[in-house]
Amino acid sequence: MADDELRARALAEVGAELERLRTLGPVGVRALVADSPHDAPASDGLTLSTHVDAEDERLMVLVEAWRGRRTLATGGFAMTPDGETHVPD
Secondary structure (H helix, E strand, O other), rough: OOOHHHHHHHHHHHHHHHHHHHHHHHHHHHHOOOOOOOEEEOOOOOOEEEEEEEOOOEEEEEEEEEEEEEEEEEEEEEEEOOOOOEEOO
16 A cells, blocks of 8 residues: 555544544543553554543543554544534634
């Protein structure tokens, strides 16, 4: 698989995982704090690492897609107690 295709696949995997986490809402995402980070296999030999940290009332979420020692895509958001999400500055 070409690098561009692999990066595109990694971005798609990160986006799908972020969307899945958004649908869990604040209660579901907060439950992930204790086991953070969590690694899971994805397609094309990629691994997704999900990091969730509680910062005051917000939940900080970071998802990375990587293969070997190479990080190919990252994404994240902050979630407020009411379930709103935004990308921090």
